[in-house]
Amino acid sequence: MILYFSGTGNSRYIAELLARELGDERLSMNQLIKEQESVELFSDRPWVIVCPTYAWQPPKIVIEFIEQTNFLGSQKVYFFMTCDTNTLNAIHYVQETCQKKAWDLAGFAEIIMVDNYIVLVKNIRPDVEIQKRLTHAEQEVQRLARLVLAEETLPPFSKTGGIVGKFTSSLVNRFFYRVIIDGKGFYATSKCIQCGKCAAICPLNNIEAETGTPSWGDTCTHCMACIGVCPVQAVEYKKRTQGKKRYYLKKSVTDTL
16 A cells, blocks of 8 residues: 655655556545545555655654554554755654554665645755656656565665764754744735635644635644645745745646546
């Protein structure tokens, strides 16, 4: 079974590609988290976890979901993380989680996509470069899928960045969650058409839109789904997103390869 968490489409797209290559079922962690119910999942095939990289760690929301969920069947897992440049020492936190779950980590890999965290990114990459990255990602997924199908152990992941990677994946991540993440920083401009899509997609039910213009609460993981899904680009975060190009990957696997 393939479990994925995705705010702006990158990890969802990789999960879709993997599902096709593996002929396996995929489930959205976003939806399971949104439903706020404890779940019990079963798979007789290795688990495949796909998620983005948040400040060089797996998203805390993903780790919490894994730790709180009862997984039955296979004890083997593959962990694939999407990123813009690297995941550095994120594998350390994946290994910690696998130890807590008594999982056999059969492989870890990073898949280069497009950084769409526009709160901090100055400019989204040009369309030509985006397409090159998608093509490369598709090829990487095909390679990884062959190994997963054979249930082979992936080569040890060595691109952890050494001491610098450990520092970045620990202290920088703490700064990110304590200083950068702020659910109250989101707001809807006068362009808002009150469609409710932002509230519907929020995995933490942090957006209230029943009375019209949406409002944000304190619970947020900065997945950027609300910004990406808005059909009229009415959602902003403080002044950091104003005037910036949005990137929300809606592409389906049927459009590729």
